[in-house]
Amino acid sequence: MALSNDVVTRAVFGGKFAQQGEYIRELQEVFRLLGGFCLVDLFPSSRLVRWLSSGERHMKTSYGCIQRIIADVIEERKGTRASDAGSSTAGEEDMLEVLLRLQQEDSLKFPLTTETMAAVLFDIFAGGTETTANILSWAMSELMHSPNTMAKAQQEVREALGKDRAIITNSDHVELHYVWMVIMEVLRLHPPGPLVPRMAREECTVMGYDIPKGTSVYINVFAISRDPRYWNNPEEFRPERFENNHLNYKGTHFEFIPFGTGRRQCPGIQFSSSLIEMALTNLLYHFDWMLPSGIDLASFDMSEKFGLAVSKRYDLQLRAIPHVWSKSMSSK
């Protein structure tokens, strides 16, 4: 989680910011509330239920706090920009800088208010941090749980990159087909956004059920990607199932839509794919991995915690041993 937070923070704000700790805490609270049961969702028009429910109040408090923190960061940046006026930062723009430039240029069809910017930045943090962290944690868990798959992935990475590589770049991933299949299989078994929300724009019938206009509908990505009608032995972690087929997660194969599909599909696909590949490749290349002492494969925890995302019930704990290269391995 710390890694994905830091990477997203860097892309959005150019680096860490003073209130980052508080921000992340409130964001996690929002996730907890969003993923939990809320009576107001069942009785949206009942004022009594609304009054009795504390979930909505807590949500407003946390969201308000997040908006205030982002608004402070924006104001601070505006101040820095004003005092740095004239000095060029071309080519080094973070997301906030891009939004402030667009606000200044005022060339969009709608006004880009500070409130809108704060909402966009919130969406990026909310969409980008827990999802990516979840995939990495499940990827390492599945690999530990399946030693042959771990060995195959590590062999591929180490053979493709050669000995003593300090820096791994995006272009190295072109050669890492098996690692890619591992990531696809993790996205299938553990989609971080298990329920994709939509609202019916018209009255319609789905599988015999009448759906009135305006109804919230949830597409169960988790169930679809474990449906035996589309997947052989769906509960099994088997990256090889993606070998020699055309399946991808870009949203046109409806049996595999971890990033959603259509106009509201995840805009962070490229960003997260790159981050996940980079992080996982580094973990596999530089370290050998062992279970914590006292834990064997049979007792290794693979249980799930259902919420807004399906994360691991307990935090993953492993022992990382820096990899020692044998003399016979060649450098690239």
Ligand code: HEM
């Ligand atoms: C493994 C990583 C990720 C997964 C599996 C994932 C999955 C999803 C899914 C399923 C949706 C809903 C799509 C739909 O309604 O059709 C979504 C939306 C979104 N995601 Fe991601 N996401 C990931 C990473 C990211 C990252 C890194 C960012 C930003 C840097 C991001 C930003 C967003 C945003 C802003 C939305 C809302 C889009 C909209 O409503 O128009 N996501 N994501």
